[in-house]
């Protein structure tokens with residue numbers, strides 16, 4: 001749907017949109033290219049890259065697509081080395097670029113050797129990655145021993161699954177290992193009553209993290225962006241995971257039950273989601289509707305509906321959330337570009353993980369974690 005149509009159908013006032021014939025996805029994408037964010041192997045750069053690529057794909061925009069493709073190509077040297085990636089530094093965040101590399105390898109007819117080598121190096125690192133006693137990848141070594149965070153599932157396991165689907169589709173050991181990562185995070189962090197998951201858990205015995213629950217090891221609070229990463233990880237992994245293996249049904253249940261929890265947790269007045277999502281914090285002083293989590297859940301709902309994983313009861317809530325994204329979190333620059341607002345800069349378990357900690361972290365303008373997710377949500381919305 002074009003912005004002009006949105007303006008007509010939206011009941012309430014939308015900020016005056018200067019280039020009203022643009023789509024929000026491509027408009028945000030070209031705005032971000034104009035902001036000259038770094039092109040590197042950092043996960044944030046690659047979330048922006050994926051947002052730009054999804055916008056380009058939905059609208060058949062060759063200019064934007066080649067921008068995204070060239071950016072990834074520039075990261076990988078001719079011999080398959082990923083620039084500035086240290087294969088002896090174990091941080092799941094650094095696996096995320098693998099998704100972008102595999103995307104363009106596949107798009108280019110699966111023949112670019114340098115991408116194959118680069119992806120194989122990332123994949124080989126997973127075979128050496130430190131793990132906790134139950135087999136879960138450490139979020140980062142040596143900083144977060146035995147800890148699994150929802151964020152890390154997104155950073156590494158979608159890549160692990162996509163790689164396996166392309167290069168080792170019959171490797172049942174790998175498929176079981178992939179679903180194990182989800183199983184462990186579910187076992188330790190899911191609240192079966194709310195349907196939501198805590199930010200992470202400490203798998204050390206005895207627990208070392210100050211925030212660890214004495215029984216489960218879980219951190220005490222539900223942070224919206226971590227849940228957003230996890231929701232997307234489930235959605236994308238389901239598309240490549242073999243349906244015949246028993247892990248598929250578990251992943252699907254994790255996705256649909258999380259979606260149900262998100263539906264319950266959605267703020268009925270605004271259509272968005274709170275930064276700290278667990279009771280009793282929604283609506284409490286200091287808490288707020290945060291834009292990156294809201295964009296990720298909107299994307300997950302819209303794509304989940306499109307793929308037939310979610311039913312039509314998600315349509316109206318997704319549309320309400322999308323409307324909030326476009327009305328509250330976009331600002332219009334004088335030069336005709338867009339900026340992105342309302343994304344919390346960080347949330348880390350390198351803290352006491354308290355409510356006071358999460359609400360004390362500042363918001364940033366043009367944060368790519370939120371804007372990249374918004375481009376994906378907008379691209380999904382515009383497909384309709």
Ligand SMILES: *[C@@H]1O[C@H](CO)[C@@H](O)[C@H](O)[C@H]1NC(C)=O
Nearest residue numbers: 022026027030061062063064
């Ligand atoms: C691609 O998107 C950019 C940014 O919105 C736009 O300026 C350009 O006209 C688009 N190109 C095509 C072919 O649609």
Ligand SMILES: *[C@@H]1O[C@H](CO)[C@@H](O)[C@H](O)[C@H]1NC(C)=O
Nearest residue numbers: 034035036333334335336337
């Ligand atoms: C447009 O203006 C914004 C805000 O000043 C700036 O960040 C951005 O780089 C500008 N874009 C272009 C393409 O000049």
Ligand SMILES: *[C@@H]1O[C@H](CO)[C@@H](O)[C@H](O)[C@H]1NC(C)=O
Nearest residue numbers: 127168171172173174175177
């Ligand atoms: C299959 O996956 C496992 C677990 O990731 C790995 O250790 C093994 O090397 C893989 N097998 C092949 C043939 O690649």
Ligand SMILES: *[C@@H]1O[C@H](CO)[C@@H](O)[C@H](O)[C@H]1NC(C)=O
Nearest residue numbers: 191192193194195220278279
């Ligand atoms: C699980 O969620 C319910 C419903 O929001 C809440 O009452 C309960 O305290 C939560 N349990 C934990 C361990 O956080």
Ligand SMILES: *[C@@H]1O[C@H](CO)[C@@H](O)[C@H](O)[C@H]1NC(C)=O
Nearest residue numbers: 017018019030334335336337
């Ligand atoms: C539309 O955007 C372009 C840059 O893409 C800008 O030059 C132009 O001034 C904008 N139009 C309006 C009416 O602001």
Ligand SMILES: *[C@@H]1O[C@H](CO)[C@@H](O)[C@H](O)[C@H]1NC(C)=O
Nearest residue numbers: 351352353354356357358360
């Ligand atoms: C946790 O850390 C926050 C700052 O990040 C601080 O305001 C709060 O008092 C701390 N809580 C405890 C129990 O130490």
